[in-house]
Amino acid sequence: MKDPYSLQGEDVAEPPRTLRASLLRLGPGIVMAAAIVGSGELIATTTLGAQTGYTALWIILLSCGIKPVVQAELGRYTVASGETGLEALNRLPGPRWRVNWLVWIWAALAFLALVQGGAMFGAISQVMNLMVPAVPVAGWVVAFALLTLVLLLGGGYERIERIAMFKVAAFTALTFLAAVVLTRMPQYFTWGDALEGLAFRMPVQGLATAAAIFGITGVGGNELFMYPYWCIEKGYARYVGRREDGESWRRRARGWIRVMHVDIGLSMVVYTLATVAFYFLGAGVLHHMGTVPAEDDVIPVLSRLYTQTLGPWALGVFYLEAVIVLYGTVFAGTAANARLYADFCGLLGFFEKADYLARLRFQRRFVVLLTVVPSLLYLIFESPIKMVLAGGLIQTILLPLAGAGAIYLRHRHLPKEVAPGSFVTVCLWAATVGMVVIAFYSVWLFIRSA
Numbered sequence: 001m002k003d004p005y006s007l008q009g010e011d012v013a014e015p016p017r018t019l020r021a022s023l024l025r026l027g028p029g030i031v032m033a034a035a036i037v038g039s040g041e042l043i044a045t046t047t048l049g050a051q052t053g054y055t056a057l058w059i060i061l062l063s064c065g066i067k068p069v070v071q072a073e074l075g076r077y078t079v080a081s082g083e084t085g086l087e088a089l090n091r092l093p094g095p096r097w098r099v100n101w102l103v104w105i106w107a108a109l110a111f112l113a114l115v116q117g118g119a120m121f122g123a124i125s126q127v128m129n130l131m132v133p134a135v136p137v138a139g140w141v142v143a144f145a146l147l148t149l150v151l152l153l154g155g156g157y158e159r160i161e162r163i164a165m166f167k168v169a170a171f172t173a174l175t176f177l178a179a180v181v182l183t184r185m186p187q188y189f190t191w192g193d194a195l196e197g198l199a200f201r202m203p204v205q206g207l208a209t210a211a212a213i214f215g216i217t218g219v220g221g222n223e224l225f226m227y228p229y230w231c232i233e234k235g236y237a238r239y240v241g242r243r244e245d246g247e248s249w250r251r252r253a254r255g256w257i258r259v260m261h262v263d264i265g266l267s268m269v270v271y272t273l274a275t276v277a278f279y280f281l282g283a284g285v286l287h288h289m290g291t292v293p294a295e296d297d298v299i300p301v302l303s304r305l306y307t308q309t310l311g312p313w314a315l316g317v318f319y320l321e322a323v324i325v326l327y328g329t330v331f332a333g334t335a336a337n338a339r340l341y342a343d344f345c346g347l348l349g350f351f352e353k354a355d356y357l358a359r360l361r362f363q364r365r366f367v368v369l370l371t372v373v374p375s376l377l378y379l380i381f382e383s384p385i386k387m388v389l390a391g392g393l394i395q396t397i398l399l400p401l402a403g404a405g406a407i408y409l410r411h412r413h414l415p416k417e418v419a420p421g422s423f424v425t426v427c428l429w430a431a432t433v434g435m436v437v438i439a440f441y442s443v444w445l446f447i448r449s450a
Helices: 019-023 028-036 039-066 068-081 085-089 101-112 114-131 137-153 157-182 191-196 207-216 221-234 236-240 247-289 298-302 314-347 356-381 384-412 422-449
Strands: none
Touching: 019 247, 028 157, 028 221, 028 247, 028 314, 039 068, 039 114, 039 191, 039 207, 039 247, 039 298, 039 314, 039 384, 039 422, 068 085, 068 221, 068 236, 068 247, 068 384, 068 422, 085 101, 085 221, 085 314, 085 384, 101 114, 101 221, 101 314, 101 384, 114 137, 114 298, 114 314, 114 356, 114 384, 137 157, 137 314, 137 356, 157 221, 157 247, 157 314, 207 384, 207 422, 221 236, 221 314, 221 384, 236 247, 298 314, 314 356, 356 384, 384 422
16 A cells, blocks of 8 residues: 655655646545535635625635745645654754644644534535434534545545546535625625725624634645645645655755646636625525525525525535535545544654554544544534534634744745745735734634623
């Protein structure tokens, strides 16, 4: 069994030289997009639009646009070094017990963020209960948990990538169509209203929702930690090979980093379009109707996004779309988190880095744990909206930690041959400072509203 985490000389490969050839090598960003567009967009983004109208559009665009800078620099380091995300961030100075403070904080916050996964299990199950009322919501939760175990315990990266591509294609097409139809309905949308949403004004209502939105739209805090693992499993780091002096290594490293940038750029376009489409639908349809999703009617209210734009026939399509969107996020998120927690155990010394079979054993154990725990959380709380927003707050807190780690690696450990230019470095610092400010503001809003 081939170890994707080991840099073997026979895996070294020259990077593609054309855009078309690069497109054939993409994948990690699509898996990320599948993990990104889910409860945050379908539930939280539409809820924000319902609360504020179009005035918070700039928050959505900022959330989608600012974080890929940090994502790209974490990915750059992994592709050039072959180190996993947590392994790289474990290099940061400061207090440590087996691993450093940042890795421990990630482990704690990522576990707390499982409440967001519970919200998705619950929302999917509510949709299926509307379609098949004979099976209770709790029964559907158990069914989807079992499906997740079957899919993730029996396949590797290639299966995850294929399912992610199906999900991305499915949700993008129909949601974008509904948003395009919306723009031709003046009772719900005008370009003047949309342009007012770029005025950088804080919305009067929905401040707490807006704060949580920043953590779960675009690349979430935990997704920043996830992306390097998909780069490794896709093979980018293996194609570069171990660092060595000479032009050949520098050429390979820069070439595969360039492919990674195409991967990130394409995925950013996809999830930004999907997120803006969901926001327009919430701001146009639900805000106009004066309806905000509540705990007891989340899915019926959200179904109006399609039925009011595409027509009553779209109700069944919406149900199917909701299941695909939400379950795709559960699937991709569970797969990624299992890899991170397995790596965390390796850093703690439970297995050697070169022991890939031991890594797989821990990974499978975490697939089970990270499927069962969110399912139980929903059965306990039964509150998808609050669970999504709570997960969003936790993801927001993770953002500046990832940014700080990326800055440290950029200046202290990244090989100079592949270091970014001054402009990218300034953008990395600016993005991190922005994420710090927003994280503190989000925590303050949470404390004030508690």
